[in-house]
Amino acid sequence: MSGEEKVVLHGMWASPYAKRVEIALKLKGIPYEYVEEDLLNGKSEALLKHNPVHQKVPVLVHNGKPVIESCIILEYIDETWKSSGHALFPQEDTYRRARVRFWADFIQRQLLEKFIVTITAVGEAREEAIKELRKNMELLEEGLRVNFFPEGIPQYHFDDQKNVRFLDITMCAFFGLHKAQSEFVRTTEIIDLQRTPLVFSWVESLKEVPVVKEVLPPHDEVVNLLRGFRQNAVGSSPQV
C-alpha cells in the first residue's frame, strides 16, 4: 500500500455484494486488505463499529472512514480513484448515468431479491416469485437491448476489461453463478438462452473476464450453500 492510503474491505466469501466491490477494486488496480467476516458466528468488532445500522458486509474502510452498501461503494471508488484504471460510470452523459442507475436498481430489487425469495419461500409465494423472476429477466432483456446493446454484444467485447463497468459488475457478481442458482428453481433455467439470449450472452461472457473468474466462488460451494438455505426454508423435507 502506497503512502497514506489504507483500504480495508470487510466481506464474506459468498456475498455477491462484497464480490462487486472486490471486482471493482481489482479492475481499478487499487491495493486493499481483505477481512473475511463470519456473519453467523461472530462479526468483527470493526464491522459492528463501522456499520452499526445494518451490521452487514461489504464495508469499505478508506483511511479509517467506512463506506457502506455495494453500489454506493462502487460510486465512491469511481469518484475517489479517478485516475486509477478506467471509469466505472458514464462520465459526461447524465441520461446514461440515470439509465445505468435505474437498471442497477432493477437488477437488485426485481431479480436478485426475487431469486432470494425462490430459495427462502415455499408453496404459492415461491411459485409467484419464480414467475416474477422469469418475467423480470425478459424485462431486463428488453432494457439491455434498448439502452445498452442495440446491436448485441460484440464478440471479444469484454476481453477489453475497460468495458466491464458498474452495471456489468452489479449483474455478474450475483448472476455469474446462474447455473448453480438454476439448480434450485426446479422447472427452468433462471437465465435461459432461448428466452433471454442477450442477458445470457452478457452474463456468460462476463464470467470469463479474468478478474471476475478469480473473484466468484466455485460452482459446487455455491450449490452447497444454496442447498443449506433451501433446507432451512423447507425444514427437513428433501424436496427442492
Added chain:
Amino acid sequence: MADVKLLGTWPSPFSYRVILALKLKGIDYEYIEQDLSNKSPLLLQSNPVYKKIPVLIHGGNPISESMTILQYIDESWPETHPLLPADPYGRAVARFWIKFAEEKLSSASMIFRTSGEEQGKAVRETVEVMEILEEHAFGSLKEKGFFGGEKVNMVDLAYGVMGRWFDAIEECSGVKVIDPLKFPLFCGWAERFNEAPVIRDNLPGRKELVDFYKRRREMMLAAAAAASN
C-alpha cells in the same frame, strides 16, 4: 434549452421530492397530473417497466424513480443549489441515508392503509426506523440546520415527506407515532424543513393533505371490509 416535463400525481410525496428539487434549482417545467386509474399513453411509454409516477421527461428522455430523478437533476443542472456534497465521502454518506429512506419509509404508509393488529405492526416498525434515524442520521445535525448544512439538499428532500405527510397520516389514522419528546432532533429538523426558503412556498397545504388522506383511508378500509365479506 431542452424542455422539462414532470408526470406526477397530487399529493404523492414522491412527486413532491421532484417538484421541490426543480424549484430549488429554479428549473422551469411543465407539470402533467396523471390519472393512475386510467394511465396515459405518455406515462406507459415513458415508464414501461413500472408504469408509475413520478417520471421526469427532459428533452424527450424519460427518467423514473424519484431519487434517480433527483441525482439526474443535480448532475444535469450543477450550477445552482447543489443537492449533494462535493467530496466523495460526503456523497457516499448522503447516498446511504437516501437508500435508507427508499427502503424503510414504506411502513409509514401502511399506518394509514390498515387498522387493528396490522396497523399496530406498521406503527412499531416505523418507530424502530425513527429510532435509528434519530440516533444516527438526525443526530449528526444537532442544531445546525439541514443535511445540506445551511441549505436543503437531496437527503433533506428524501426525508422531507416525513414532516407534513406524516403529520397528516397521524391525524387521519388516529395514531401518534412521532413523539416530540422521543424524537426531538427529527422534529426540530422537520420544522426547519417546512419553513425553509422555496420549500415553504411549495408544500401542499396541511388541511388539503389531511382531507385527502382521510378520504383515501375511508376508501381503503371500506374496500378491505368488502373484500373480507
